Amino acid sequence: MNRGVSTFLATLLCSFAAALAAAAGGGSRPPGAMPGDLGPPRGAPIHAKLTNPPDVPPPIHRNYPAKVIVELEIREVEKEISEGVTYTFWTFGGTTPGSFIRVRQGDTVEFHLKNHPDNKMPHNIDLHGVTGPGGGAASSFTAPGHESQFTFKALNQGIYVYHCATAPVGMHIANGMYGLMLVEPPEGMKPVDHEYYVMQGDFYTVGKYRERGHQEFDMQRAIDERPTYVLFNGSEGSLVGEHALKAKVGDRVRLFVGNGGPNLVSSFHVIGAIFDRVRYEGGLHEQENVQTTLIPAGGAAIVEFHVRVPGSYVLVDHSILRAFNKGALAILKADGPENKAIYSGKEVDAVYLGDKAANLAAVTAARAAEASGTLTKEQQIKAGESRFTGTCSVCHQANGEGLPNVFPPLARSDFLMTDKQRAIGIVLNGLAGKVTVNGNVFNSVMPPMSQLNDDELANILTYVRNSWGNSGEAVSADEVKQVRASTKRPEGAAH
Amino acid sequence: MVALLACTGAAGTAASPEDNPFLPVAGAELRSALPRDKHDTVPVRSFLLQSHPVTNQEFLAFVRTHPQWRRGAVPLALAGADYLGAWSGPLDPGPGATASQPVTRVSWFAADAYCEALHARLPDWYEWELAAAASAQRRDARADPVWRQQVLDWYSRPAGKMLPTVQQGSANFYGLYDLHGLVWEWVNDFNSLLPADADPEKFCGSGALTLQQKENYAVLMRIAMLGSLRATDTGHLVGFRCARDAGALP
Numbered sequence: 001m002n003r004g005v006s007t008f009l010a011t012l013l014c015s016f017a018a019a020l021a022a023a024a025g026g027g028s029r030p031p032g033a034m035p036g037d038l039g040p041p042r043g044a045p046i047h048a049k050l051t052n053p054p055d056v057p058p059p060i061h062r063n064y065p066a067k068v069i070v071e072l073e074i075r076e077v078e079k080e081i082s083e084g085v086t087y088t089f090w091t092f093g094g095t096t097p098g099s100f101i102r103v104r105q106g107d108t109v110e111f112h113l114k115n116h117p118d119n120k121m122p123h124n125i126d127l128h129g130v131t132g133p134g135g136g137a138a139s140s141f142t143a144p145g146h147e148s149q150f151t152f153k154a155l156n157q158g159i160y161v162y163h164c165a166t167a168p169v170g171m172h173i174a175n176g177m178y179g180l181m182l183v184e185p186p187e188g189m190k191p192v193d194h195e196y197y198v199m200q201g202d203f204y205t206v207g208k209y210r211e212r213g214h215q216e217f218d219m220q221r222a223i224d225e226r227p228t229y230v231l232f233n234g235s236e237g238s239l240v241g242e243h244a245l246k247a248k249v250g251d252r253v254r255l256f257v258g259n260g261g262p263n264l265v266s267s268f269h270v271i272g273a274i275f276d277r278v279r280y281e282g283g284l285h286e287q288e289n290v291q292t293t294l295i296p297a298g299g300a301a302i303v304e305f306h307v308r309v310p311g312s313y314v315l316v317d318h319s320i321l322r323a324f325n326k327g328a329l330a331i332l333k334a335d336g337p338e339n340k341a342i343y344s345g346k347e348v349d350a351v352y353l354g355d356k357a358a359n360l361a362a363v364t365a366a367r368a369a370e371a372s373g374t375l376t377k378e379q380q381i382k383a384g385e386s387r388f389t390g391t392c393s394v395c396h397q398a399n400g401e402g403l404p405n406v407f408p409p410l411a412r413s414d415f416l417m418t419d420k421q422r423a424i425g426i427v428l429n430g431l432a433g434k435v436t437v438n439g440n441v442f443n444s445v446m447p448p449m450s451q452l453n454d455d456e457l458a459n460i461l462t463y464v465r466n467s468w469g470n471s472g473e474a475v476s477a478d479e480v481k482q483v484r485a486s487t488k489r490p491e492g493a494a495h
Numbered sequence: 496m497v498a499l500l501a502c503t504g505a506a507g508t509a510a511s512p513e514d515n516p517f518l519p520v521a522g523a524e525l526r527s528a529l530p531r532d533k534h535d536t537v538p539v540r541s542f543l544l545q546s547h548p549v550t551n552q553e554f555l556a557f558v559r560t561h562p563q564w565r566r567g568a569v570p571l572a573l574a575g576a577d578y579l580g581a582w583s584g585p586l587d588p589g590p591g592a593t594a595s596q597p598v599t600r601v602s603w604f605a606a607d608a609y610c611e612a613l614h615a616r617l618p619d620w621y622e623w624e625l626a627a628a629a630s631a632q633r634r635d636a637r638a639d640p641v642w643r644q645q646v647l648d649w650y651s652r653p654a655g656k657m658l659p660t661v662q663q664g665s666a667n668f669y670g671l672y673d674l675h676g677l678v679w680e681w682v683n684d685f686n687s688l689l690p691a692d693a694d695p696e697k698f699c700g701s702g703a704l705t706l707q708q709k710e711n712y713a714v715l716m717r718i719a720m721l722g723s724l725r726a727t728d729t730g731h732l733v734g735f736r737c738a739r740d741a742g743a744l745p
Contacts, residue, residue: 076653076654077653078653087651088651088652088653117577117730117731118654118731119654120650120653120654120732121650121716121719121720122719122720122722122723141722141723142723143720143723143724143725143728143730144730144731144732145577145728145729145730145731146723146728166719167715167716167718167719168712168715168716171650171712171716175651206644206648214652216647216648216651216652217647217650217651218644219643219644219647219712220640220644
């Protein structure tokens with residue numbers, strides 16, 4: 001190729017590479033550095049803003065690696081684990097789960113772990129996002145009344161569990177010493193309307209579920225993996241009622257969901273929602289369109305979904321007895337306009353007799369005959385009888401006698417037989433107010449039965465008009481159709 | 496025995512030797528949580544151990560006669576800044592540190608000096624572990640899950656504002672009180688419990704594999720706690736009691 005073209009191509013390639021470097025944000029990897037190392041920290045040191053669950057610190061708007069100072073205090077606190085039940089939690093930042101830490105990939109994190117002098121136990125911290133011995137645990141073993149410091153570079157983006165790793169590790173974790181650290185990718189995360197922090201844990205007490213009073217940790221139950229409580233965010237009811245997570249119809253919600261364990265794997269599901277995207281295991285790749293995702297003990301995931309209709313969305317561990325019998329239940333309350341096309345709510349509540357229903361063979365036969373144009377009055381009567389039972393008979397009785405002073409009779413009813421069109425209209429649209437039937441006055445309400453199809457209605461009327469001493473013409477589906485079309489249904493009735 | 500029936504002195508009176516007597520603990524081959532070399536057991540010689548942790552009243556008597564160990568006089572190299580921090584004054588425990596509460600916020604150096612003044616010493620870890628393995632009925636109750644859970648329960652309770660006084664519970668087989676459930680206690684060899692070349696990650700999961708007595712989590716936590724301390728530390732919940740060799744003069 002000639003010189004001009006090659007020069008042009010070279011220029012093109014160079015600018016493309018430069019653009020790529022620029023797009024990766026300030027501090028693209030220095031030559032020879034390991035993956036994730038975006039160079040030395042720049043600018044003034046930043047004091048990380050930590051948040052209590054379920055809140056998440058705001059997204060990072062920074063395009064260079066910085067020195068971030070994290071100060072995390074350990075407190076041993078007595079709190080309610082369930083109403084009327086207290087437990088001694090060992091916590092990072094005073095809460096279970098502990099404070100949420102948010103940094104950017106490539107940041108240099110100077111980590112200060114403080115063990116309050118009033119605490120009983122020594123503690124340390126293992127952050128799964130740390131590359132180094134013990135995840136920091138080897139360098140942070142801290143007695144009460146002391147502070148440890150160590151520094152690490154966040155080489156990998158992702159959502160990472162942190163937890164105490166002091167012997168016996170299972171007990172420290174079971175007492176609530178876990179939390180999440182988010183390492184944002186250099187380009188940041190897509191904006192959403194809400195970000196929330198939810199973390200599941202299993203708890204082991206000497207007493208039974210909801211047994212009141214102060215409960216102590218039961219090591220044997222923990223070894224046997226028989227939790228008393230399985231909870232989101234450290235207490236039953238932490239995220240229900242007035243503490244429920246909030247969103248509006250149309251919002252995009254992102255949940256950072258961790259699982260501190262110590263033992264159980266979570267089958268995380270939000271009742272009523274489907275996750276549009278799941279960064280399963282908190283890794284780089286996403287799965288889309290997920291109903292329930294597994295979150296391992298000592299792991300985390302990021303799930304996102306759109307709120308499309310209002311209501312209460314229930315977060316559960318779908319190992320479902322944990323949700324209903326051990327407390328693994330949280331609520332996201334969504335407000336906003338309804339969308340009946342997506343979700344209608346209950347439309348019909350009708351009687352269903354199951355096997356006790358009259359033989360429906362007659363109905364099937366009538367349908368088939370109608371389709372082939374051979375429907376006879378006898379078939380209609382038989383089919384109508386099937387449908388009458390359990391629907392009309394509830395008020396008018398199986399013998400058509402009705403209930404004196406309450407429901408008018410159909411048997412030998414002058415009111416019924418005089419006007420066929422009127423009868424069709426009444427069954428379709430209901431009737432309220434005074435009627436005189438066979439000389440007796442009735443003043444009651446008949447609800448519309450317009451949910452019945454034209455053929456069903458025709459068969460019922462044919463049956464009624466030819467039973468218990470009544471004798472009259474059949475009613476055809478077309479006749480019903482015409483009356484349906486020419487009259488208006490009352491408010492709330494079906495079509 | 497008179498020693499077993501000894502009770503703590505009334506508040507305000509000077510502490511006397513009968514208040515916290517040295518009681519005999521028979522020697523044994525101890526199946527320790529910390530294995531030494533490759534042996535299953537560790538030989539522990541008979542020794543004497545004080546009945547309960549040293550109280551504020553007892554320590555007050557010590558600093559009265561040993562002014563160099565009063566708060567404010569002790570160099571930081573021997574006791575941290577919070578030395579006797581619960582006391583109102585160098586010679587005044589005050590309402591925050593009652594006579595019969597165990598003395599805490601004392602460094603290892605201070606505890607060691609106190610015991611020396613009594614012609615005694617701090618117990619070794621193995622001695623302490625042997626004495627603490629006993630319940631009221633048995634020399635070695637460590638295989639009893641009920642006893643283990645009782646001991647573990649202390650860790651489940653928060654530290655609380657007011658430290659209980661000594662001898663609230665019942666004495667164990669040797670007549671000793673409060674080896675569990677009150678305060679952490681200094682031992683002579685607290686910082687060499689693990690071999691010098693021990694993996695500093697000892698207490699990150701894998702470390703527990705080399706320890707014996709894995710079911711006895713209370714002991715593991717005590718080892719962890721002692722391993723986290725430095726000799727100048729004045730922990731809020733760290734106290735001590737003294738020991739003597741068997742046959743030593745009182």
